[in-house]
């Protein structure tokens with residue numbers, strides 16, 4: 001289970017957002033999720049505690065967080081009592097028999113054993129776009145998706161500088177391998193929400209025998225295995241989302257940032273926690289990228305645009321590199337914000353089908369298919385992938401505005417990108 005901070009009246013930040021999300025889903029809070037622990041949150045928490053047999057102190061400590069956890073993951077474990085059926089459980093928990101069946105493939109509904117456990121998906125979607133996607137919330141989403149859709153697989157590509165798991169998730173059983181990653185850049189974490197929400201919608205469609213973006217989910221599942229790394233740079237995301245607000249790594253990041261007064265802190269932070277840009281770390285034109293960024297003044301650790309002392313120096317980029325080499329990806333997409341642009345080319349390479357696939361991505365999203373600007377045309381993941389494999393690799397700049405984009409943009413970003421994410425699954429076949 002993810003570790004949660006104690007929050008109380010006067011607290012602010014992403015843990016309060018999670019508290020408010022859980023209280024809202026549990027039916028105790030109806031005001032806006034704003035990350036500020038005020039009177040309404042306090043009263044809602046006390047009502048929740050009373051109804052769950054906890055001391056109503058209005059403080060979210062370990063026992064209270066444990067009781068709230070099903071409302072963060074969207075799934076709970078129910079101990080079977082005499083008379084329970086999937087139908088009665090669905091009614092009492094506000095879910096469906098089909099959702100319970102999906103979450104319990106090994107259980108025979110006609111033969112439930114009293115005292116045994118059944119996973120009950122609750123009556124809301126796991127992945128919320130009402131809270132910032134911190135590394136902690138990523139863990140809840142991963143736990144909830146795995147509990148509700150046991151055919152998903154979780155793996156790991158390694159660990160970040162601060163030791164956070166570089167979570168990978170897989171769906172599908174096809175021999176065609178496709179890889180989507182997000183949040184190389186810390187203040188672009190809304191792209192993590194995008195990949196997780198897409199995974200949830202796809203998994204739900206597959207479980208229900210339905211479709212996604214008009215394509216039969218079962219067919220996609222049989223043709224392609226989709227590999228996701230939803231958060232390449234979790235330490236940086238923790239900094240930008242204010243999950244990380246103290247300690248030596250935080251203090252050092254703030255010191256690094258102080259030398260760049262024109263870049264807001266922490267909102268302008270794109271780098272990993274040591275001030276190296278994870279998308280300027282790949283061995284494809286790294287020396288050229290170094291020259292360009294050094295000329296711009298990024299000669300040492302910085303909130304953005306510092307290429308590092310050598311390619312693949314930081315564990316986050318090295319993990320993506322090794323993960324890619326350990327697979328046989330036919331197509332990759334790296335999600336960034338912002339600009340509503342699709343970059344498809346690197347240097348002189350034009351991988352077969354790459355342009356045509358890019359045109360179809362542009363047509364389903366309304367985004368513009370474009371050549372990469374020379375100043376940022378090296379050492380990125382797409383660049384290395386294309387140069388190494390000569391296969392279609394894309395950088396997707398989702399949304400418009402100043403990163404971090406507000407969650408109010410999420411519905412539009414999702415609507416724009418569901419087609420790209422779906423077409424990408426079979427585009428090279």
Ligand SMILES: [Zn+2]
Nearest residue numbers: 185188336337
């Ligand atoms: Zn970016």
